[in-house]
Amino acid sequence: MSEKNHPSYHENDHAEKQNGIYCSLVNLVTFIAVCVILIVTVGLITGLISHRIIVKSTPISSTVRHTTPTMIPTTLTGPKYSQLSNPRLPNTVRPLNYTFQLDFDMNQFKINGINVIEINVTSTTNIILVHADGLTMLAAPQVANHANFNTNSTNFAVADHGTYAKNSYYYVVLRENLAIGVYYIKFNYVAAISSGLFGLYKYQYTRAFDHEVIWGIASQLEASYARQVLPCFDEPALKARFTATIIIPNNYTTRWNMPLLKKEAMANNKNRYQFGTTLVMSTYLLAFTVDNFDFVEGRTARNTRIRVYARESVKNDTYFALGVATNMTEFFENLLAIPYPLPKQDHVAIPxxxxxxxxxxxxxxxxEQFIIYNYYLTTLTFKRAxxxxxxxxxxHMWFGNLVTMTFWNxxxxxxxxxxxxxxxxxxxYLPSMKLMEFFTVDELRNGLVVDSSASHPLVPPAQYGPFFDVITYSKGGSIFRMIHNYVGNDDFVASLKHYLTKFSYKTAITEQLFAVMTTTINKFNVSNYFDCWVYQMGYPLVTVTRDSSNTNGGIVNQARYLSNTNANPSVDNPTSPYKSTCGYKWNIPITYVTSNNPTTTMKANFYKNTSNLQISWPNNTWIKANIDQIGFYRVNYDLSNWDALATALQIDHSVLSNLDIASLLDDAFQFAANDMVDYMAPLNLTKYLSKEIDFLPWHMANKHLDTIGGRLTGSSYYQDYIQYHLQILKPAVDTLGVIDIGTDIEKEARSEVLKSACTLGNTACIVNTSRMFYAYMQDPIRNKIPGSLREVAFRTGIEYGSVQEWDFVYNIYRTTLIPTERSSAFYAMSFPRDPYIINRYLQFATDPTKIDPSNTMTVFVFLTFNPVGRDLVWEYVRQNTGYFMNRFKSTRPIVNIASRRLNSQFRLNQVKQFFKDHPESGPNAAASEAQTIAAINANIKYLNKYGKTFSTWFKQNIKMD
Ligand SMILES: [Zn+2]
Known part of the structure; x- marks a missing residue:
């Protein structure tokens, strides 16, 4: 599943770090699930987010009910049968085929289910365990040697059956042992349709043409929610075939994994849908939808039917998705030489x-936002996503579905x-979007940030996880990118083909993938080289310095990179359950260029058992290592090399790729914030930007300069920052203009530059984007704003406008039925400069008739990124303690959000006083208070330590015309 591809507004990329957890602002809006899971894991702002999304990592035992008289409650001393205590199913019974019927009750939102599982008993046993969570059995399960369970079959007497909630098991104990062979077990049950977003769940949306509220049903069964829909062997390795019959009221339609075979009307205003049998697959990949959606359809070259379904009013915005789905299916079929094995492929936009x-x-x-594309409403960030x-x-049709991981770790x-x-x-398919460059922004950088603090190995021990997080996705993707680059495209692709062929309809673990790669790639052992990247957490900091004994040489060193520079990087963190298998050393593919020959990439292997690596580095030249940031590591140099790189960029920045420039900026700013290099290093790098018009370097520079701006807000140094940032932005604003022309990546560059320039006060930017905004305000039909400029135009309209402009955008937020339009409006609403509007917005955020209560927290977070809003948010929280106490039962999480960007002693004293005046004793109160105070202290310390340096440097580099 996907939960990444972060659409990132650039202020939003001020990643907020708390206890080593990063949640960018946009995460809080569109990726709240990811952050929520992380936050809940460490017990931070639990309770604040439960209204937004239901997070369940383990099944909730209280929902498991049954009506059978034979059940005996499990005792405190342990389960009734020894097999129940093992969280993994025994390997005595394996599923072969499931044949089930689900009858949907759309009034009471429940299903009546009948499920017959053909099982293979592989060693004699009298106990059958299946997963079941929240299912109410209507009768004792039946076990027979024939699927009909009639008089011709032998039925086996059930001695006991019941629920073992701790491991979400349903156990069926027989009077006698089953010999090795094939049997059938039948369950007759009722399951509730959930109100959350997991399992089989209901949702509602407003129909565009008549504003009727319409119900729909969808499912999300990964990782372990199939057991909420039917009794099953709910582990990825226990693959089987499935055949479904679905009965629904005749004013709805339903879809399933396989094509419809037969639809017939029933007596009670219901229809019965009989679907085809699946291939051998895992339970978590089953899916159900019940709705009234319409579709567009295409065919691949091999004639697979591809459809994109959506509610009627956005159906016309599904063609981009259809193009991507069709082309990408053909791409993978050609790349992997394995046809997509199903007769159809549906993609459904779920509200x-x-x-x-x-x-x-x-x-x-x-x-919906991640499949519906409209030129005027979708930002380029979302288009990319x-x-x-x-x-x-x-x-995943190949990686995950055809070959599945043996277990979640x-x-x-x-x-x-x-x-x-x-x-x-x-x-x-979309070369002008430069997606491989964006990989470093959307994935690699997030991986580097998270993996240097609270992390886990890519393959954790099986008792931990599953982790649907930045490590698994972004670091995981980055490691495969590094392997791909190291072994070369041909060998990489050949390995994947062998892997898919060997394990089709089966499962595999990392060792098996690496073993196939090793066999395919002659004379290179993938495990030996890359294991430490997978089985230990973290990544190396590579340091390149001049070899004191060789003026034409350099020395490369490695040590684990930790964002907390006080921690010892070479030992296990005592509070982490993960122990390193490699002593926090890695085999590192080192690549570099020097100014002697900047177009020729040099390569070397830095093996983990060697103390350092000597490389050739001609005297009086600069060096840049980790070319195109392919390696999952950061690189530091001595100050003279940083300076030489900065000078080289000012002379001719085409000497390095955008990826290289962006990685230099990112590494240098990171190191400076951790006192590993002087701030001169990154700041000098930014000087060349007055000649830059490309997206990637600007994105990285703006991200870090905005962070500095945020730190300096409210201080006497703030104006120096603004003047310098405006100065380097101006040439790019003049060159790129405000007309929506060029390729997608050029449009992204324009949007990136304008967003910073307008908010910092560039006149041309403000005049031109305001004009766009006011024309739209006058006539939104005739003066539409292209998606790529929508956010900057809305934001400028709000920043430099009055109540009238804010209300106009707020009205869009209130009334639109299009999620992307709503999120652009919601984003812009956080940036008024008028304190009256900000205070009114804060009141709106705590009034459920004005702002959806699920957005309350996000409003507060967003407003702390508004230089005027920051103090007002804190004041509002301070003066409305009762409201927050009443709603969230604790003020500590909101105080943390509202105050953690404050940077004055005056405010710190206020926060401390607040804690005194409103004592709390909840489980996390003390920790939260300490964290809040530490954050403000760190801001004050930062300002004292660097404020003057920044100011001096900015003043020296501001050109007076
Ligand atoms: Zn995925």
Whole structure:
């Protein structure tokens, strides 16, 4: 499934770090699930987010009920049968075929299910365990040697059956042992249709033409929710075939993984849908939809039917998705030489969906924003996310669906692979989007940030996880990108073909993938070289310095990179359950160029058992290592080399690729913030930007300069920052203009530059984008704003406008039925400069009739990024303690959000006083208070330590005309 491809507004990329967890602002809006899971994991702002999304990592035992009289409650001393205590199913019974019928009750939102499982008993046993969570059995399960359970079959007497909630098991104990052989077990049950976003769940949306509220049903069964729909062997390795009959009221239609065979009317205003039998597959890939959607249809070259389904009013915005899905299916068929094995492939835009997309075999489901594309309403960030999300799900048709990970701790073999392959593949269809460059922005950088703090190995021990997180997806994808580059495209692709062929309709673990690669790639052992990247967490900091004994040489060193520079990087963190298998050393593919020959990439292997690596580095030249940031590591140099690089860029920045320039900026700013290099190093690098008009370097520079701006807000140094940033932006604003022309990547560059320039006060930017905004305000039909400029135009309209402009955008937020339009409006609403509007917005955010309560927290977070809003948010929280206490039962999380960007002693004293005046004793209160105070202290310290340096440097580099 996908939960990444972060659409990122650039202020939003001020990643906020708390306890080593990064949640960018946009994460809080569109990826709240990801952050929520991370936050809940460490017990931070639990309770704040439960209204938005239901997060269940383990089945909730209280929902498991049954009505059978034979059940005996499990005792505190342990389960009734020893097999129940093992969280993994015994290997005595394997599923072969499921034949089930689900009868939907759309009034009471429940299903009546009958499920017959053909099982293979592989060693004699009298106990059958299946997964079942929240299912109410209507009768005792039956076991027989024939699927009909009639008089011709031998029925086996059931001695006991019941629920063992702890492991979501349903156990069926027989009076006598079953000999090795094939049997059938039948369950008759009722299951509730959930109100959350997991399992089989209901959602509602407003129909465009008559504003009727319409119900629909969708499913999300990964990782372990199939057991909420039917009793099953709910582990990925226990693959089987499935045959479904679905009965629904005749005013709805339904879809399933396989094509419809027969639809027949029933007496009670219901229709019965009989679907074809699946291929051998895992339970988590089953999918169900019940709705009234319409579709567009295409065919691949091999005549596979591809459809994109959506509610009627956005149906015309599904053609981009159809193009991506069709082309990408053909791409993978050609690349892998294995045809897509199903007769159909449906993609459905679901109005309420937990992740961005889910690769159910034959029936992919998406959150609407990640599949619906409209030139005027969709930002380029979302366009990119749509392309990579759909491609990600299609890559899973092979990686995940055809070959599945044996257990969840090897999740990265499908998710990391799909993350890498989605950019790799979609880049061929949409070359002007430069998706392989964006990979470093959307994936690699996030991986580097998270993996240097709270992390876990890509393959954790089986008792941990599954982790649907940045490590599995972004780091996982980056490691596959690194392997791909190291072994070469041909060998990499050949390995994948062998892997898919060898394990089709089966499962594999990382070792098996690497073994196939090793066999395919002659004379290179993939495991030996790359294992430490997979089985230990973290990544190396590579340092390149001049060899004191050789003026034409350099010395390369490695040590684990930790964002907390006080921690010892070479030992295990005592609070982490993960122990390193490699002593935090890695085999590192080193690549570099020197100014002697900047077009020829030099390569060397830095092996983990060697203390350092000597390389050739001609005297009086600069060096740049980790070419195109292919390696999953950071590189530091001595100050003279940083300076030489900065000078080289000012002379001719085409000497390095955009990827290289962006990685230099990112590494240098990271190191400076950690006191590993002087701030001169990154700041000098930014000087050349007055000649830059490309997206990637600007994106990285703006991200880091905005962070500095945020730190300086409210201080006397703030104006110096603004003047310098405006100065380097001006030539790019003048060159790129505000007309929506050029390729997608050129449009992204324009949007990136304008967003910073307008907010910092560039006159041309403000005049031109305001004009666009006011024309739109006057006549939104005739003066539409292209998606690529929509956010900057809305934001400028709000920043430099009055109540009238804010209300106009707020009205769009309130009334639009299009999620992307709503999120652009919601984004812009956070940037008024008038304190009156900000205070009114804060009141709106706590009034459920004005702002959807699920957005309350996001409003507060967004407003802290508004230089005027920051103090007002804190004041509002301070003065409305009762409201927050009443709603969230604790003020600590909101205080943390509202105050953690404050940077003055005056505010710190206020926060401390607040904690005194409103004592709390909840489980996380003390920790939250300490964290909040530490954050403000760190801001004050930062300002004291660097403020003057920044100011002096900016002043020296501001040109007076
Ligand atoms: Zn995925």
């Amino acid at each position: 309420a969906f937990s992740f961005t997309g889910m690769e159910n075999w034959g029936l992919c489901l998406y959150r 749509i392309a990579t999300t759909i491609t990600n799900e299609i890559a 090897h999740l990265w073999t499908k998710e990391g692979m799909a993350t890498f392959l989605s950019s790799y593949a979609a880049n061929t």
